[in-house]
Amino acid sequence: MTVNLFARAIAHVEARSAGPALDAALRVTLNFHPDRAAGGVPILAALARERIYSSQFVTGTSNGGLTAYPGGDRWLWESRIFGGEYDAADPRLRPVYGALNHRGRSFGAAPRFGSAHFRLTAEATARATFCFPDSAGEPADFGTARHMGLIPLATADTGRRNLDDYIEAHVHGPVRVDGDVEALVLDPCYRGTDVEVAAELLPCPVEWHAGFLLRVEKLAAYPEFRGREIVELGRSIADDGWLDPRIIGEAAATGQYDPQHLKYVWHCLARYGAPR
Incomplete structure (x- = not known):
């Protein structure tokens, strides 16, 4: 049964976890670009239709590395972290x-x-299960909601940039x-755009954060x-010397730029233009 699959994967991580229970007020967030497409379908439109947030093993897209296939890095990392529980599972069941x-x-x-x-x-x-640093770094420290000792480790590791912490x-x-x-939760640069219209069709509340904005002189x-x-x-x-997420998304939609290079522009905006 799939419930047992999930329970076994969590138990495998929990056996290597330590520390007190996770503060119930804390939340997991799933960051993504709301103006991108998966399989030619705008991501918010796909979410409104399917109502399931899927992993890159299903979508074939990612804002990180694209290695979600048998023998790929993502597949190997998950096999290691979850004790092989997902190795033969339907990709739709992966975390x-x-x-x-x-x-x-x-x-x-x-x-x-x-x-x-x-x-x-x-x-x-x-x-959820947790690790620090992320799975690409072959972590040795893990956590679950019942045993979360990772927060002191992450807080003490001041050498990581705000994109890697x-x-x-x-x-x-x-x-x-x-x-x-x-x-x-959306960036305010999407107010009055198709992204806001699509977001309002989702069966969840829509909120707004302070916004990413970067002057090219600072870049x-x-x-x-x-x-x-x-x-x-x-x-x-840039638009009149400014960068925001919408501008990068519009550049991506043209197909004229290397997606990896646009991802790096986003990293610059996220690091140096982060809202305070």
């Missing part, structure tokens, strides 16, 4: 990725992966927009972060 918002950020716990986020319910957060979360069991989501002050080529790309797509 979805988010982060624990223990820092209380209005824009979500892991802006590296997008300007918008779903804030999950306490019940969905309770069926998150506690990764894996939510087991289907994440339903109409039952597991407290709110969709140019940090060429060492993602390279001078990325600074020049940001300058070329």
Whole structure:
């Protein structure tokens, strides 16, 4: 039974976890770009129709690395973390990725992966497992809702940038927009756009954070972060010298730019233009 599959995967992580129970007030957030498409369908339209937030094993898309296939890095990481429980499972049963918002950020716990986020319910957060650093770093420290010792580790690790300081979360069991989501939280640059119209069709409340906004002069002050080529790309797509998530999304929709390079422009905006 699928319930047993999820329980076994969580139990495997819990056996390697330590610490007190997770504060019930904390939430997992799922950051993503709300103006992108999956399989040619706008992501919010797909969510309104299917009402399930799926992993890259299903969508074939990601704001991180695309390695969700048998033998790929994502597949190997999950096999290691979950004791092989998902190795032969239907891809639709695999966990979805988010982060624990223990820092209380209005824009979500892991802006590296997008300007918008779903804030999950306490019940969905309770069926998550956690690791620090994220699964790409072959972590040795894990947590669950019953044993969460990762927050002191993450807080003490001050060497990580604000894009990398998150506690990764894996939510087991289907994440339903109409039952597991407290709110969709959007950047205000999408007010009055098709994104807002699509968001209002979702079966969850819509909220707004303070907004990501970056002047190109400030972007140019940090060429060492993602390279001078990325600074020049940001300058070329900017609107009157400013960058925000909508501008990057519109550039992505043209198909004229390397998606990896636009992702790096977003990283610059998320790091240096984060709302306070």
